[in-house]
Amino acid sequence: MVSTAAFAEIATLAGEPARAAMLQALMDGRAMTAGELARAGGVTPQTASGHLARLTEAGLVAVEKQGRHRYHRLASRAVAQMMEGIMQVAATRAVPGHRLTVGPRDAALRRARTCYDHLAGRLGVALADMLVEAGHAEIEPEAATLMPSGADLLASLGIDLAGRTAGRRARVLCRPCLDWSERRPHLAGAVGAALCSHCFAEGWIRRIEGSRAVAVTRKGEEALRRHFGIVVT
Template sequence: MSSNDPHVAKIAALIGDPARANILKALMDGRARTAKELAHIAGVSPQTTSGHLAKLSEGGLLGLAKQGRHRYYHLANAQVAVAIESLMALAGERPLPKHHHHTRVAGALRAARTCYDHIAGRLGVCLFDQLVARGCLLPAGQSEEDFVVTSAGRRLFAALQIDVDALARGKPGGGKRRFARACLDWSERSPHLAGSLGAALAERCFDLGWLERRRDSRAVTLTGAGAAGLARHFDLTPDQIAAAMAETH
């Protein structure tokens, strides 16, 4: 019996620290979060959080996915969520109201959010797919990540008053910020448009009042004018826009 006893105790001790419990609870909605966000939620310094996250990962409770200089942590699997939930039930906490709120936020984040300075979520993926489908963007070289804008794309962005050539030219050096690249979307596992072109598109959407930032969240709201404008410029049907923004599951 002593061979597996330490395991249970070890797992439980992992959850038994207040900071780690806060981290796990914050991830109960199934979304991935960066170490910094989790540090703020847990109320401890980033260094301390890093140690906690390492322990939780080694213990098999968390999964890690690197993306650029960010590291997104998420619950390893559904079993972990079940265990946490049963502990919350023991502690007399009600998972329902909180869970409800969390899933609503999660739904909004999945629908549309900012990723650095560009648009991510289902809306971002939808726009990127449409650009590729309509031949506005073509893969550049074998990098599988960089794209070039075709003449059709140049017209589309020009209609949005975005000067593609100026962006592509960038700063004189040449090796500066990449122009149009595919950024793997977290929740959708599909690429969305990043780089200076993606940033310019997002900025234009905010300027036009098509998108509005939410308080204390990276989620963004698509306005009525935004839905109409994006549908017109990207040749999308209102149904496609609505599907992207719907907070299903």
């Protein structure tokens, strides 16, 4: 069982405003430099280095070295799930005298965004809904199952799940992730990650600079309508 002290340490590390901003910036799944994270956190590079050292020591952030450069990313999917959970709880807090708004206020984030390595927002939920309605997947509050017809659909698009679910770094094939803005599940696990990667690789979506939001391209709109029968507004 996790000790109270360990729990409090992680909560304190993630709760400091600059560190929270850095962790949120890493939620799009990409690795970032200390300088980029300093700008995200609104602090000096020296202060950012201190924050990142503490986050790395606690196992919230991992560092990758490439030549002279050091890149930081979330240490695991568990950290990303923790951050998404905190944002869900924070988004439901009612401010006295203000109308409650759940999820991000940014319209682009609500439409489509990355949630670590999978798709979220209306796009992510629409994909999950389509798979369920067509009988390609089953989603329960705590678990999700990809049916054989769903695997066939993904295979027809050139998405191979075998490599993502085998070997030492095997991961859960399919799991639900409660969407921060839609309050309904989108798909995570190997299926969610594979769909997200495919959408980027095929040019169906593109990143919006400085944000976790992604834009659906014209090519993507046509492909999503043709292959999944969905239109994201």
